[in-house]
Amino acid sequence: TAGHFAQCCVQQVADNGKGIALKSRIMVIDDHAIVLHGLRELINSEPDLEVTMTAVSAENALEMLREQQPDMVVTDISLPGLSGIELIKELSRLHPGLPTLVLSMHDELVYGERALRVGAKGYLVKQEALENVIKAIRTVLSGKGYLSERMQLLLSKKARGRATSQ
Numbered sequence: 001t002a003g004h005f006a007q008c009c010v011q012q013v014a015d016n017g018k019g020i021a022l023k024s025r026i027m028v029i030d031d032h033a034i035v036l037h038g039l040r041e042l043i044n045s046e047p048d049l050e051v052t053m054t055a056v057s058a059e060n061a062l063e064m065l066r067e068q069q070p071d072m073v074v075t076d077i078s079l080p081g082l083s084g085i086e087l088i089k090e091l092s093r094l095h096p097g098l099p100t101l102v103l104s105m106h107d108e109l110v111y112g113e114r115a116l117r118v119g120a121k122g123y124l125v126k127q128e129a130l131e132n133v134i135k136a137i138r139t140v141l142s143g144k145g146y147l148s149e150r151m152q153l154l155l156s157k158k159a160r161g162r163a164t165s166q
Helices: 002-010 033-044 059-064 084-094 108-117 130-141 147-163
Strands: 013-015 020-022 024-029 049-055 070-076 101-102 122-125
Touching: 024 033, 024 059, 024 130, 033 049, 033 130, 049 059, 049 130, 059 070, 059 084, 070 084, 070 130, 084 101, 084 108, 101 108, 101 130, 108 122, 108 147, 122 130, 122 147
Parallel strands: 024 049, 024 070, 070 101, 101 122
Antiparallel strands: 013 020
């Protein structure tokens, strides 16, 4: 159909004469309009990435995901109604294999561990440099996990503390 063709062509990007590559489709979930706008601008400025869906709540996101599925989800932890942690649990159950990256203002050690435990593939705080956000998205899209340097250090210290107390 014409609609399918238009959607297909919007998601394609020239690959320097090497053929056509599809842009990775990303859903962003945050209850702050300015954050949604900023992330959309940042992500859409990359030639291989595109925000195709945005949601302001977990419930809104789950409803939208019944209609179409992106290649990845970027979500906040603090959402109205169902929390980001509960959303990640639901995404893991309903859409296994859909990679999720958490971008939050909350402490990495406490919330990051919880998010990873329930299925997130990466976690970083909103204070990170913009290039780290794009790096995290690409890392998670490639199938790997992403933790900020700060979170890696915190988890390492926690593990060492556990090891010495045993």
